[in-house]
Amino acid sequence: xxxxxxxxxTVTAAGTAERLHTGxxxxxxxxxxxxxxxxxxxxxxxxxGDVSSSNGMPLAAGEVAVFEFIGDLSEIWVDxxxxxxGVAWISLDV
Numbered sequence: 775x776x777x778x779x780x781x782x783x784t785v786t787a788a789g790t791a792e793r794l795h796t797g798x799x800x801x802x803x804x805x806x807x808x809x810x811x812x813x814x815x816x817x818x819x820x821x822x823g824d825v826s827s828s829n830g831m832p833l834a835a836g837e838v839a840v841f842e843f844i845g846d847l848s849e850i851w852v853d854x855x856x857x858x859x860g861v862a863w864i865s866l867d868v
Contacts, residue, residue, distance in 0.1 A: 778867055783852055784860030788814070791825040794863060795847035803866040804843045804850070808833035814856030825851040833861070840866070 783794050794806070808816040817830030818839055830853060831839050841850065852861055 778865055780862070780864040782809070782860055782862045784858055785816075785852060785854040786857065788854045788857050788859075789826075791817075791821075791823050791851045791853040793848040794818075794850040794852055794861075798847045799845065800847060800865045801844050804841045804847065804863055805838055805866055806833070806841070806850070806852070806861050806863045807838045808835050809860050809862060810836050812854075812856070812859040814854055814859055816855075816859065816861055817853045818861065819851055820849055821851060822849075823851065825853045827855075 806818050812835040816833045817825045819825040819830040821829050
């Protein structure tokens with residue numbers, strides 16, 4: 775059975791996209807969920823360093839996106855409208 779990986783990522787400065795994780799290869803779908811305590815909107819996408827309201831998937835607190843993903847998690851980017859808010863993520867072994 776493949777390993778399951780999970781973690782959380784907070785965005786230090788709203789408006790500055792950050793990588794979901796650095797240096798972790800996964801060969802399965804990845805679920806990304808906006809943290810329940812968030813007050814703003816999270817944006818998630820694969821636009822290197824430029825995920826925002828104009829090109830990212832918006833997630834309100836508790837909302838989920840699933841990526842059919844094979845590769846390095848550093849290719850998924852997150853941004854926030856509020857400093858210090860974030861997402862949780864988990865690889866989905868199928």
